[in-house]
Amino acid sequence: MKINPFKFGTVVDDPFFTDRTVELERVKEILASNNHLVIISPRRFGKTSLIRKAVRESDRKVLMMDLQLINSPEDFAAQYLRRIYRLFPLERIRQGILKFRIIPVVSLNPATNEVDIAFEPGAPPHPYIEDVLNLLEKLASPGHRPIVILDEFQEIGRLDPAMGNMLRAVMQNHTRINYVFLGSQESMMREIFEKKKSPFYHFGIVMSLPKIGQEAFYEYVSDRLKGMTKNYRAISVSVVSFTGGHPYYTQQLAFAVWNILHRNPAAPDPVSEAIEETITMHDLDYERLWATFLNTDRKILIGLTRNETPALSAKFAKMVRIHAQSTIFSGLKRLVAKGYLIQTGNLYDFDDPFFRQWIIRRRETY
Numbered sequence: 001m002k003i004n005p006f007k008f009g010t011v012v013d014d015p016f017f018t019d020r021t022v023e024l025e026r027v028k029e030i031l032a033s034n035n036h037l038v039i040i041s042p043r044r045f046g047k048t049s050l051i052r053k054a055v056r057e058s059d060r061k062v063l064m065m066d067l068q069l070i071n072s073p074e075d076f077a078a079q080y081l082r083r084i085y086r087l088f089p090l091e092r093i094r095q096g097i098l099k100f101r102i103i104p105v106v107s108l109n110p111a112t113n114e115v116d117i118a119f120e121p122g123a124p125p126h127p128y129i130e131d132v133l134n135l136l137e138k139l140a141s142p143g144h145r146p147i148v149i150l151d152e153f154q155e156i157g158r159l160d161p162a163m164g165n166m167l168r169a170v171m172q173n174h175t176r177i178n179y180v181f182l183g184s185q186e187s188m189m190r191e192i193f194e195k196k197k198s199p200f201y202h203f204g205i206v207m208s209l210p211k212i213g214q215e216a217f218y219e220y221v222s223d224r225l226k227g228m229t230k231n232y233r234a235i236s237v238s239v240v241s242f243t244g245g246h247p248y249y250t251q252q253l254a255f256a257v258w259n260i261l262h263r264n265p266a267a268p269d270p271v272s273e274a275i276e277e278t279i280t281m282h283d284l285d286y287e288r289l290w291a292t293f294l295n296t297d298r299k300i301l302i303g304l305t306r307n308e309t310p311a312l313s314a315k316f317a318k319m320v321r322i323h324a325q326s327t328i329f330s331g332l333k334r335l336v337a338k339g340y341l342i343q344t345g346n347l348y349d350f351d352d353p354f355f356r357q358w359i360i361r362r363r364e365t366y
């Protein structure tokens with residue numbers, strides 16, 4: 001039985017990873033220097049896949065943490081320390097911990113062979129966060145600098161409003177660690193790293209990850225559809241043009257197209273069929289989502305399904321019957337912040353091309 005060669009949802013590596021040669025090179029260059037790195041992109045553009053691939057291809061120690069799953073400063077410190085235990089010999093860590101101002105309770109979990117860590121509840125978080133972060137710097141050596149990756153870093157303020165200051169105050173003194181910050185809420189990430197008042201202002205080199213180039217993605221898709229039908233070229237072109245090279249949605253659509261061709265190599269229009277199938281599958285989600293939008297946002301979204309007119313033009317305002325441009329502007333900002341729209345320069349487009357298509361179909365059929 002043939003296996004579907006497309007993958008979407010989780011982190012991808014070879015053979016599901018394509019393109020990004022320039023970005024990989026750049027990431028590796030920065031990690032080889034004494035600088036820190038910030039990678040920003042909308043959701044599911046491939047930040048995590050990119051950084052994982054870059055570090056996997058190095059032989060350095062990597063400490064990776066997803067802040068979405070952390071719920072307090074204590075938890076941050078405990079999870080960080082747990083990961084240090086995966087990287088260095090027990091005895092060296094023990095020597096370091098004995099010098100902590102607040103010594104945590106460390107117990108070996110025999111089921112997982114990992115340590116569980118508990119800091120005394122109620123103690124102010126500053127000292128143990130500082131001690132834990134400094135421990136890694138002390139364990140590192142100049143020739144073997146670890147890489148610390150903090151994913152979904154825009155969540156930092158949720159843990160504690162003072163968390164940014166706390167981390168910055170300690171990290172800025174470290175010379176043996178490369179810090180990498182990933183984030184998908186562009187405006188929050190830019191606030192953190194590009195606003196003068198922010199503690200992380202200019203802390204690292206900021207890289208924006210774009211979609212994958214349509215040509216490179218065409219190669220990837222057509223290579224995998226080649227054996228399925230003689231029309232594979234035209235089919236691959238329609239796949240990448242429908243998704244515009246969005247990494248996740250391209251893999252999702254190609255996955256569905258492959259299944260259709262696998263069932264019926266003579267399917268007359270597998271791309272439309274796959275789009276239809278995907279929209280039907282998500283119909284209920286889209287309906288629920290639609291119900292949550294303000295009327296202004298609905299007008300804007302509907303206007304954007306007719307994509308010839310730029311959203312910030314007088315023509316657009318007239319078309320969607322919203323008279324104040326400022327209302328459109330704040331609606332667009334809101335929709336970008338929530339991840340429904342993607343902004344490129346002055347242009348706005350749907351994040352999810354299937355949702356866009358759902359709106360079009362619904363308006364045509366009812």
Ligand SMILES: Nc1ncnc2c1ncn2[C@@H]1O[C@H](COP(=O)(O)OP(=O)(O)OP(=O)(O)O)[C@@H](O)[C@H]1O
Pocket residue numbers: 007008009010011012016017018019020041042043044045046047048049050184247248251252
């Ligand atoms: N280089 C790539 N080549 C092909 N597909 C990719 C690539 N990078 C990402 N993808 C596709 O996008 C999906 C999401 O990738 P990933 O989880 O790395 O993105 P992310 O930006 O970290 O997402 P999130 O914002 O949800 O954390 C993958 O499952 C895969 O389908």
Ligand SMILES: [Mg+2]
Pocket residue numbers: 047048049151
């Ligand atoms: Mg990610």
